[in-house]
Amino acid sequence: MxxxxxxxxxxxxxxxxxxxxxxxxxxxxxxxxxxxxxxxKDMTEVMCCHKPTPFPTPLLSPVINFARSISVIYLKADAFTYPQLLKERIAALFVHPVPL
Incomplete structure (x- = not known):
């Protein structure tokens, strides 16, 4: 800030x-x-079909996925301004994922 x-x-x-x-x-x-x-919470309810919505899922999915990506970029710090943070987050998600 x-x-x-x-x-x-x-x-x-x-x-x-x-x-x-x-x-x-x-x-x-x-x-x-x-x-x-x-x-x-509202988005989760809609995507998990717990709450009816007049919008079709194919229309909502890109919006929800965009919100998810923004959450990763701005989680606890501004990774848009400091791209090294984003690089670390992407590596944690895709290069070094948690084994299931």
Whole structure:
């Protein structure tokens, strides 16, 4: 988040939430993480056929897979800005997978 503030070209979701609701950065982060968690629960329900949806699975699958890839890129750190992190994650997933 600190790097985003230094660039000054785009407001982050945290900055927008803080400005709109007048809360601390930490509180905004917790609220946004809760929303992300809720969104994952909703997507999981839809993909596991626990919740009916008017959209066909072939239409939803690419959207869900895109969300999954974004989750890997931004998990705990910004791997888009620091590609070495992404390289390590890809290697962990595909080069050195956990044996089943």
């Amino acid at each position: 600190q790097l985003e503030q230094e660039r000054l070209h785009v407001a982050s979701a945290v900055q927008c939430y803080v400005k709109e609701h007048g809360v601390s950065d930490e509180e905004a982060i917790q609220v946004l993480l809760g929303r992300i968690s809720d969104a994952w």
